[in-house]
Amino acid sequence: MNHYIDTFPGRKIIINEVPHLYFGGTSYLALQMDNDFQKLFINNIKKYGTNYGASRKSNIRLSxxxxxxxYLANLIGSEGCITLSSGYLAGQFLAQALNSKEHYFFYAPNTHSALYQIKRKPFTTFAALNIAVREHLTSNKTTPIVFLDSIDFSGCNYPSFEALQVLPLEEIVLVVDDSHGLGVVGENGGGVHSILSKLNIKELIVCGSLGKGFGIQAGAIFGTSERIKSLTETSFYGGASPATPAAMATLLQANFIYDVKRKRLQRNMHHFSSHLKKRKKFHFMEGHPAYSFSDIQLTEYLEANRIIVTSFPYPDESAPLMSRIVLSAAHKKKDIEHVLHCINILP
Incomplete structure (x- = not known):
């Protein structure tokens, strides 16, 4: 069931004038309604304005x-980085830039729609993907580009990426959407780049949203200095408005807030995972706060107990129902105890 609300969905939301606990969304660090984070952002809006619509190629450039x-490149561990106004735009930009006669696209299972530039179905298994890539390499001179979601909520990729390692990575350009990892997983919220960079990949490119983990409306692409330079020389990059400079400034200034929030989130995840008795009902990844399930009756049962979770067909109405319990840094111990009690007493 769809619910319409008039405020940001934080730890609690009001449904039909009744307060409910909210265990959904993607505000993992609960930054959007945090007082200290908002103060930083508001001060930066006063300095940089609410929007900046000029090209990054303009003769007047904000440092x-x-x-x-x-800062982001150093945090993630890549040679270079560029930012854009959203994670979706970053994915589309990258897919468009790579769509050439020299490349052939392959999509891993559960790849996000942000990375699609051509009509091609994702493979249903990594075994099938592996066969297709190897057959392509024996009969074609074009470089395979494999698109992948780092966190696909099935537990197939992050944190070990075991299925990915069956591919001939040394001959592949790997493009990874890390929207649900950036700011949340990895050392200091650096995402999955440090894990994947240890594999023998021909070229690694990471992209994603900065909104889920860092709480700002922006996207980013990480790669080699050469790759990043080539992207900045495109008309796509020059013609697109950037992220708001106030958001970029807040990113630079909010380190202490990010650190505190990540520790709170990790504490909440530990408490939930260690006390969850019905673990077989969920798919989840160690170190990530989303617990996916496919039981519509569980969603309805939780709502009857004044708990709202994420539950809708994604990314469109023809897609399977996506349901998950999402923990955030804003949740209190009593919130987690309540949802645990409701789940653990189920037969």
């Missing part, structure tokens, strides 16, 4: 963009 990109 905060380059500072934020250098």
């Amino acid at each position: 905060v963009f380059e500072k934020a990109e250098n």
Whole structure:
């Protein structure tokens, strides 16, 4: 059932004038309604304005963009980084830039729609993907580009990426959407780049949203210095408005907030995971706060107990129902105890 609300869905939301606990969405660090984070953002809006619609190629350039990109590259562990106005735009930009006669696209299971530039179905298994890529390499001179979601909520990829390692990675350009990892998993919220960079990949490119983990409306692409330079020279990049500079400045200034929030989230995840008795009902990844399930009756049961979770067909109405319990840094111990009690007493 769809619910319409008039405020940001934080720890609690009001449905039909009745307060419910909210265990959904993607605000993993609960930054959007955090007072300290908002103060930083508001002060930066006063300095940089609410929007900046000029091209990054303009003769007048704000230094905060380059500072934020250098900060992100160092955090993630890549040679270079560029930011854009959203994670979806970052994925589309990257897919468009790579769509050439020199490349052939392959989509791993559960790849996000942000990475699609051509009509091609994702493979249902990594075994099938592996066969297809190897057959392509024996009969074709074009470089395979494999698109992948780092966190696909099935537990197939992050954190070990075992299925990915059956592919001939040394001959592949791997494009990874890390929207649900950036700011949340990895050392200091650096995402999955440090894990994947240890594999023998021909070229690794990571992209994603900065909204889920870092709480700002922006997207980013991480790669080699050469790759990032080539992307900045495109008309796509030059013609697109950037992320708001106030968001970039807040990213640079909010380190202490990010650290505190990640620790709170990790504490909440540990408490939930260690006390969850019905573990077989869920798919989840160690170190990530989303617990997926496919039982519509569980969603209805939780709502009857004044708990709202994420539950809708994604990314369109023809897709399977996506349901998950999502923990955030805003949840209190009593919130988690309540949802645990409701789940653990089930037969």
